[in-house]
Amino acid sequence: MKKRQFVAILMVGAMACSVLTACGDSSSQNQDSQSTSGSSDAQKADQPSTTGEDKAADSGGTAQEGTQELSVTTWDNESSPQFQAIVDAYEEKNPNVKIKIIDTSADEYNNSLGISLSAAQPDPDVIWVKDMGSMLQMADKEQLLPIDDFIARDSLDLSIYKGAAEQLMYNDKSYALPYRNDWYVLYYNKDLFDAAGVEYPSNDMTWAEYYELAEKMTSGEGSSKVYGSHNHTWQALVTNWAVQDGDHTVVEKDYSFMKPWYEECLALQDGGYIQDYSTLKTANIHYSSVFKNQQCAMMPMGTWFIATMMQSQEEGETDFNWGIATIPHPENTETGYTVGALTPIAISAYTDQPDLAWDFVKFASSEEAAEILAAQGVFTGIPSETALQTIASAERFPEGESNVEALNYTHYSFDRPLDPQIEEIRTVLNEVHEMILIHAYDVDEGIAELTERVAEIKGW
Amino acid sequence: MSNEKKGLLTSGQKRKIRRNITGYAFILPNLIGYSIFVFVPVIFSFVLSVMSWDGSKKPMEFVGLANFAEIFGDKVFRGTLVHTISYAVMTVVPTLILALLLAVLLNNKIKGVAIFRTAFYFPYIASIVAVGAVWNMLFQPDFGPVNQILKFIGISDPPRWVVDKDWAMVAVSIVSVWKYMGYYMIVYLAALQGISSSLYEAASIDGANGWQKLWSITVPMLTPTTFFVMIMLTIQCFKVFDLVYVMTGGGPGNATKTLVNYIYEKAFTSWEFGPASAGAIVLFAIVLVITLIQFSGEKKWFKDL
Numbered sequence: 167m168k169k170r171q172f173v174a175i176l177m178v179g180a181m182a183c184s185v186l187t188a189c190g191d192s193s194s195q196n197q198d199s200q201s202t203s204g205s206s207d208a209q210k211a212d213q214p215s216t217t218g219e220d221k222a223a224d225s226g227g228t229a230q231e232g233t234q235e236l237s238v239t240t241w242d243n244e245s246s247p248q249f250q251a252i253v254d255a256y257e258e259k260n261p262n263v264k265i266k267i268i269d270t271s272a273d274e275y276n277n278s279l280g281i282s283l284s285a286a287q288p289d290p291d292v293i294w295v296k297d298m299g300s301m302l303q304m305a306d307k308e309q310l311l312p313i314d315d316f317i318a319r320d321s322l323d324l325s326i327y328k329g330a331a332e333q334l335m336y337n338d339k340s341y342a343l344p345y346r347n348d349w350y351v352l353y354y355n356k357d358l359f360d361a362a363g364v365e366y367p368s369n370d371m372t373w374a375e376y377y378e379l380a381e382k383m384t385s386g387e388g389s390s391k392v393y394g395s396h397n398h399t400w401q402a403l404v405t406n407w408a409v410q411d412g413d414h415t416v417v418e419k420d421y422s423f424m425k426p427w428y429e430e431c432l433a434l435q436d437g438g439y440i441q442d443y444s445t446l447k448t449a450n451i452h453y454s455s456v457f458k459n460q461q462c463a464m465m466p467m468g469t470w471f472i473a474t475m476m477q478s479q480e481e482g483e484t485d486f487n488w489g490i491a492t493i494p495h496p497e498n499t500e501t502g503y504t505v506g507a508l509t510p511i512a513i514s515a516y517t518d519q520p521d522l523a524w525d526f527v528k529f530a531s532s533e534e535a536a537e538i539l540a541a542q543g544v545f546t547g548i549p550s551e552t553a554l555q556t557i558a559s560a561e562r563f564p565e566g567e568s569n570v571e572a573l574n575y576t577h578y579s580f581d582r583p584l585d586p587q588i589e590e591i592r593t594v595l596n597e598v599h600e601m602i603l604i605h606a607y608d609v610d611e612g613i614a615e616l617t618e619r620v621a622e623i624k625g626w
Numbered sequence: 627m628s629n630e631k632k633g634l635l636t637s638g639q640k641r642k643i644r645r646n647i648t649g650y651a652f653i654l655p656n657l658i659g660y661s662i663f664v665f666v667p668v669i670f671s672f673v674l675s676v677m678s679w680d681g682s683k684k685p686m687e688f689v690g691l692a693n694f695a696e697i698f699g700d701k702v703f704r705g706t707l708v709h710t711i712s713y714a715v716m717t718v719v720p721t722l723i724l725a726l727l728l729a730v731l732l733n734n735k736i737k738g739v740a741i742f743r744t745a746f747y748f749p750y751i752a753s754i755v756a757v758g759a760v761w762n763m764l765f766q767p768d769f770g771p772v773n774q775i776l777k778f779i780g781i782s783d784p785p786r787w788v789v790d791k792d793w794a795m796v797a798v799s800i801v802s803v804w805k806y807m808g809y810y811m812i813v814y815l816a817a818l819q820g821i822s823s824s825l826y827e828a829a830s831i832d833g834a835n836g837w838q839k840l841w842s843i844t845v846p847m848l849t850p851t852t853f854f855v856m857i858m859l860t861i862q863c864f865k866v867f868d869l870v871y872v873m874t875g876g877g878p879g880n881a882t883k884t885l886v887n888y889i890y891e892k893a894f895t896s897w898e899f900g901p902a903s904a905g906a907i908v909l910f911a912i913v914l915v916i917t918l919i920q921f922s923g924e925k926k927w928f929k930d931l
Contacts, residue, residue, distance in 0.1 A: 280681065281894070308684060309683075444767055448770075604791070606881075607879075
C-alpha cells in the first residue's frame with residue numbers, strides 16, 4: 167500500500183517536472199524563432215538564455231574557458247550589414263569575447279526589448295536603441311545605465327560627434343552614444359529618367375518642383391504603371407517636410423502648420439503620381455520592393471537605404487542605375503535643410519558586465535567603427551570628410567559627383583523631438599495620418615483631432 | 627490500544643490525509659502550470675489596476691481608482707467598447723445561423739458528407755495570421771477578388787473594406803464568421819444526434835414539411851446548445867485580438883480597435899500597466915456577467931429537460 171503510494175507520488179512528481187521543463191523548452195524555442203526569423207546565420211543567435219539558470223550555467227562555462235560573453239540586441243540583422251560588421255570587427259579585436267546577438271524583427275523590436283528589460287535579467291548587456299523615443303522611455307524607467315562616469319574615466323572626446331552626443335543627453339545625463347546618423351535624401355531611378363528623356367532630379371529643388379517632376383515621370387497603366395514617386399505609409403513622409411524648416415516639431419499645441427503638407431500629399435495620391443495609401447497598407451508593401459522593382463521613379467527615404475541598395479546590387483537582386491539627390495526643400499529655406507534621426511547605442515542597467523559592455527559601446531561608436539561602417543554605406547554619428555569619401559568610393563555607390571554632393575546638409579532637424587511621451591503621441595500621429603490618407607477625415611478634421619488628442623496627452 | 631495512543635491521529639484520519647495527498651499530487655502538474663501562468667498573473671493584474679507602474683524596477687504607487695477614471699475618460703477607450711460590441715453583434719448572430727444551417731444540411735446522408743464537414747471545419751484550424759493576411763488580399767479595394775466580383779454583379783462602388791472606417795469592422799467580422807462557423811457546426815452536429823428520430827417520425831405522420839420540422843422540432847430541441855454556443859461566441863468576441871491585430875492593426879485610425887487591442891497598446895506601447903490592467907478588469911467584469919447569465923441559463927435548461 168505504502169509502496170504504491172510512494173511510486174504514485176514519484177511518478178506525479180516526474181510528470182510535474184516534465185510539464186515544467188516542456189514549458190521552458192517551448193518558451194526558449196519561441197525566443198529562437200523570433201530572434202532568428204528568416205536569418206541565415208541562425209547559429210549566432212541560437213541560444214538566447216531565457217532563464218536565470220541558463221545564464222548561470224553559461225557564465226560558469228565561459229569563465230572556465232577564459233572567454234567572456236556579451237549579449238547585444240539588434241533588429242532585422244540579416245537585411246543590413248549595420249550590426250554584424252561591428253560585431254565581427256569587435257570579436258576579431260577581442261578574441262576572448264564572444265558576442266551573442268539577440269535579433270528581433272524591426273516592427274516588434276521595441277515591444278520585445280521592453281518586455282525583456284522588465285524582467286531585469288542580466289541579458290542583454292548592450293542595446294542598440296531603435297529610436298530616440300524609446301531611449302527616453304527606457305531612461306525614464308531607469309533601464310539604461312548612465313554612462314557619464316565611463317566617459318569621464320576614459321576622458322572620451324565627445325566633440326568628434328559634432329554635438330550629437332549632447333543631443334542625446336536627457337535630464338543632464340548621458341545614456342547613450344550616437345551609433346548611426348540618418349537623414350532623408352531623394353533616391354531616383356536613372357534608367358527610368360533616361361528612358362523618359364527627363365533630366366535627373368537636381369540637388370536644389372523645392373517641393374513644388376518635385377511634385378511637377380513626379381507628375382512628369384508617371385507613365386503607363388495597370389500593373390506596368392510607373393509612378394513618379396513613392397511615399398511609404400509612415401506618417402514621417404508627410405510630417406517630416408512640415409518640420410523640415412526647423413520652425414516646428416511634431417509635438418505642438420497647434421498642428422495647422424501641417425495642413426499644406428497633407429494637402430500636397432493627397433494631391434499626389436489622388437492624381438495617381440504616387441501609389442495609393444490603402445493599396446500599400448492592405449497589401450503590406452515594403453518601400454524597398456517598390457523601388458527595387460522599378461515601380462517608381464523617385465523615392466524620398468532615409469540614408470539607411472543606401473546600404474540596402476548597395477547590398478541588393480552586390481547580390482545581383484537589382485541591376486538598374488540609381489542615384490541620390492538632396493531632399494527637396496520648402497519655399498522658405500534654401501537647399502541643404504534635411505530631417506533625420508540618430509540611432510543610439512546604450513548599456514542595460516541590469517548588465518552583469520558593465521565594463522565589457524562599455525568597451526563594446528565605445529568601440530561601436532568610435533572613428534575606427536565609423537570607417538568600417540562607411541565601407542558598407544552606413545553613416546555613423548561621426549560626420550567626417552573621410553567617412554563620406556569612403557562611402558562615395560564604395561564599389562556599388564552610384565557614380566557621379568552630384569550623388570556625393572547630395573549627402574551634404576547644412577541644417578538638420580530631428581524627425582521627432584526628445585519628448586518622453588513621443589511614442590504615445592506618435593500613435594495618434596499615425597492614426598490621424600491614416601484617416602486623412604484614406605479620406606475618412608478631411609485635412610481640417612485631422613488637424614483638429616491631432617491638436618485635441620496631443621493636448622490631452624501632454625495635459626495642456 | 628497502545629498503538630492508537632502512539633500517534634496523535636487515528637488510522638482513519640491518517641488514511642484520509644494520505645488519500646488527499648495522492649489526489650493533490652495527481653492534480654499538481656496542472657495546478658502548478660495554472661498557478662504560474664494564469665492564477666498569479668490574474669491576481670497581479672487586479673493589484674496593478676489600482677497602481678501606477680511602468681514595468682520597470684521602480685516601485686509601484688497606489689493610485690486607487692484613478693486608472694479606471696482615466697480609461698473611462700478616454701475617448702479612445704469608450705470607442706473600443708463600442709467597436710467590440712459591434713464586432714460581437716456582427717459576428718455572433720451570423721455564426722449561429724450559418725452553423726445551425728450547415729449542421730442541419732450536413733446531418734443528412736448525402737454523398738461526400740465527410741468531405742464537406744472537413745471543408746467547413748478547416749478554417750478553424752488554419753493559422754489566424756495566414757488567414758488574416760490572405761483575406762486582406764481578397765479584400766484589397768481596387769483589384770481584390772471580392773470587389774471584382776461585387777463590381778461584376780453590378781455594384782459599381784463597392785466598400786473599401788479594411789481601409790474604410792465604416793466597413794473595416796464588417797470585414798473583420800466576415801472573416802471571423804467564416805473561420806469559426808465550422809467549429810460551432812460540429813457542436814450543433816453533436817447536438818443533432820441527440821434529438822430522437824421519433825419526433826420527426828411523428829411529425830411526418832402529421833404531415834409536417836421540412837421547414838416546419840426544422841422550425842418546430844430542431845430549433846426548440848437545440849435551444850440549450852444555441853444558448854451555449856451564443857455564450858461561448860460572445861465571450862470569444864469580447865476577447866478578440868489576433869484577427870484585428872493582423873488584419874487592420876486597429877485601424878483605419880482606430881475604427882477597429884477593440885478592448886484587448888487597447889489593453890495591449892496601453893501596456894506595451896505606452897508602458898502604462900495601471901490603465902492597461904484597469905481595462906483588463908473591465909473585460910473581466912463583462913465576461914463574468916456573461917458567464918453568470920450562462921450559469922443561470924444552464925440551470926433553467928437542465929431543469930426543463
